[in-house]
Amino acid sequence: MALNSSQVSSSWLRQFGTALESRDVSAIASCCHPKVYFRDILVFSWDNRCLHGHSILAAYLTRAFAKESQPSITRVELDKSRPGLLPEYGPLTNKLPLRAVSAAFKFSCAVGVGRGYFSLVYTESRQWKALVVMMALADIKGHEEIERPLAQHHEGDERRAIETNPHVLIIGGGQSGLVVAARFKQMNIRALVLETNHRVGDNWRKRHPSLVLHSPKKCNSMLYRPFPNSWPDFISRDQFADWLEQYVLDLDLVVWTNSRPLPRPTYDPTSKRWTVEVDRAGEHLVLNPVHIVVAAGTLGAPRVPYIPSQHNFTGTTMHSSEYRDGKSFSGKRVVVVGAGNTSSDLCQDLVLHGAQSVTMVQRSSTWITSRASAREMFECMYPSELDIDVCDLLAMARPLKLMQKIEKQTMAQTLKEERATHRGLREVGFHLETEKTFLSLWYERLGGIDNGCAELIRSGKVKIKQGVEILQFSGASSIGFTDGTSLEVDSVIYATSHESVTDTMRPLFGEKIIAMAGPVWGTDGEGELRGCYRPTGHPGLWFAAGELAVSRPCSKQLVSEANSRLLILISFLVGIANQGD
Template sequence: MFVDSMLLELLFGVDIDIKRLPSSHPSSPAPMPDHFKIASSWLQQFGKALQTPSIDETVSCIHPDGYLRDVLVFSWNNRCLHGHRKITAYLTNAEALKKSSIANVQLDTRPGLTSEYGRLTDKLPLTAVSAGFTFTCALGFGDGYFSLISTDSGEWKALVVMMALADIKGHEEMGHEEGDYGGHTLAWSDVNNERRKAIETNPDVVIIGAGQTGLNAAARFKQMNISALVVETNPRVGDNWRKRYPTLSLHSPRRINSMLYQSYPSTWPVFTPRDKMADWLEQYVQSLDLVVWTNSRPVPQPVYDSATKRWTVVIDRAGDLVTLHPAHIVVAAGALGAPRIPVIRDKALFSGTTLHSSEYDGGKYFAGQRVVVVGAGNTAADLCQDLTFHGAKSVTMVQRSGTWVVSRSASRVLMERMYPEELPVDVCDIMSMARPLALMKRLNKKSEAQMLEQEKETHRGLREAGLNISSGKDFFVLFYEGHGGFWLDVGCAELIRTGKVKIKQGAEIGSFTEKAVVFTDGSSLEADAVIFATSYEGICGSMRGVFGDAAIDRVGPVYGLDEEGELRGCYRPTGHPGLWFAAGDFSPSRISSKQLALEIKAIELGLLKL
């Protein structure tokens, strides 16, 4: 069992040799603690402190270097507070603890949320007693989760406590219907048509974008009795996937990429291919009875009326202009805006092909050509592999800065541990919410040496080939902070090690000639095609053309992490009333759609004023 001094050294102190920790190579196995008794005792004390309410007693249940993650319980926001001082100040602010009226705190009995004892991470001997719990509050019902660690004195304190509003009393998610309508006198098609007509005429919310993020939000809103119309610029739902490069498949396993309320078949591939995902989203709209207009987009510029608290937005629906007055607009076009293409001198002189990776339709078109791929993230690696397979004469990856490379198989182990097949996805989501990114960054930093050891042969070959391998951040953090800087390897690393893919590192393309690219270090390279795998502009920049400068200037940064390790500007107030952003991969959008729905429902009920 860990003692507090060793834990603090592991988590927060200088680098240490974890082999000397008792739980790493014990001379005799430590007895298994009675985790149910420990969890019950701690939760009884914590629940009493919350209900009293006593800030001092509540905070005393948490480790001095522990975290409190709050989602809409103590404020209308998502916050992650680290350490006693910040937690105390947060709970004291506007009498947050007192006004929350926490009561009926009980251990959760759902499979997967009952108490357990085990490691918090695969690579560090950091053990904890963890369990879920439920509670009531002034607004309704909540879900929580905690992980306890043993201190030097033998007490158990929470390294992490997560508390989230689950439902507003009287406005819970609806669940399934009986399937009989009007006393078995109405046809489903008639009922559905009437519902669609009402939504299309006067929606509470207009969602921009019918990718996984927008559809997760729409599905959640439907269950929360919030009418939502989704507008999608493409001809078909799923085209945002179909239009990407042909060999694309998700690099995270299927469970973590589930959509709300609908699991994949047991025969579904572990890593979902592009076109299967596109078709899945298309059937998802039908299965969940969502209302989506394709070939549709908002016309600049929607106008918000602060008196009526409604937007006037004109939708171009396949050439027909339709005026709507929703209370809310949710921008769910992902965290990505327009393709980012560097401005390079003398581009017009180049006789070859230049395109962004968003326009790439497969390597077969580049057989026999000398191709330069600008970028060194996931997309660039996949394109280089595809180009090599399809017989490009040469392939050169231009790496401008460092890249974090880890095998997809290694990341799969971690993600499947977080989302095991035997547990419901919504249960895994609760546990995921109790892994603050701020804490995971610190844990991953301490386990970095082990990961580097695991990948050392791959990294050595890549370095010898000229690739700059960066470290210090895991791919989760890189994804949330910048949408790049890493790749999960499925074969490109070996192509680089064997010289089939060349590396040009540390310089950018400065100009073109007729048949070559000239780099900023003065060197040049003959080329027939240049593909920019250079990511995308931020979504706020792209939305300026829709909403105008005045509206977007009121919105803070969108995406990336704030100082507490929470997503900026997503699923939380943006600074502009009635304007929201939803972003992130499948898991964040699935989880945080509930927060967004609760905020909108609270505004509708007069509980929240922005």
């Protein structure tokens, strides 16, 4: 007898919905697998949480339901509105034989409406239990996101209100800052973006010309504005830069270029507003937003190793962020320190432009995934036939801790699939990371996809110095390594990443505020992003970071969270006014 996915999903959801509506923690847990991953996004707490296992989930829900303010869950039903949300039976991932019945659902609560997703596995007790449940607040009642992007342009009094009295000040006009600004606009919340560069998109235009995005265009879709179908799957630097600039015009976002906040913004806990002095192209202005969103990127200022004898060197040294193109290195002997995506890009560009020699210094081990494998993975997550917001919902329903566990279980299979890429790398001394998974390294180092440099390494066009650091500049054109060897070079490029964005923001906000805010990026013990798109330790201060696959769905979480704080502020001010009456 064929499995009826709709019947299985409906039957399970009726039990689960009844348990939610009655706040019956035991009944909720009984609907779930003992090793369930239950992801809560702003439903049972104003934060992102992922609870693993019956006991942890039960304790969490018991605390949540004990609060008088905790909204009751009602009207739990399957969401059959679009393809990709309908009940279906299939592999949990493309690398495991484990199969599941999965479906989307929707629900209501006192503060608004939500959406969710579950994956059911058949247990030894011959019952369908949820291995994964994700529940997320979608809209706050009375403050819903407008379904279609706002077409009207800010004019006259409305633009002046945004520029003189923004509710939100966004620091950074790159892709994350613009996506967050677009979300705020769709919820009729005044947001002003500060961009240091002369033009929106200059943060990309200033990078080397041969740069292309390392993931396919659908994964990198801008909120409300997908890329044209005629564009290549891997978008170039200039295409993306120009798209960001056009995005501001199309959505009529209010962006001040040549603008930056000045040290030190102060926060008034009574009025719950910031006082920020802004340098706008030389003119100093004071703003009082309710929220500040730092969207200056995942990474902060360039990290350059300090080598005391560098003054002896007469060649060129620079950080990868200063690299423009390989033409000026034609005929030169170049060393690139680092072995991540940026280093691979630069080494490939240097070879293309005729550098005499290119040596990559790989200080530790590196995980490398072929572009074909990465593309297959991204296409599974973002199939062409599904709307991007459906893809984002499905991605949200893949708890990172579970996906990392699956990666570890299937590492042998992955290594087998990558053996053609890895074999030649090992033969020339390149050390491959096989203990940590791709997803773990992605959130630690933002890298790991081969862009074609692996073949250059295998062929010897890019040489490898492994497990060493530069110890000294031993002469006008010589560098010495920690293993006692030396190399004659003309140029050294440090592809040594960047410091934490919180370290870069410390001179702006001061030690006390940054210490309260806590760490940004990486993951916490539950597999949720630290400090990004969720409350920091300081009121009214938020961070938005990461690639568009993160910032696009997570921007909704940040805006919903900030909007809830705004509503609390309005109630607070109304209460004060009423007391005055």
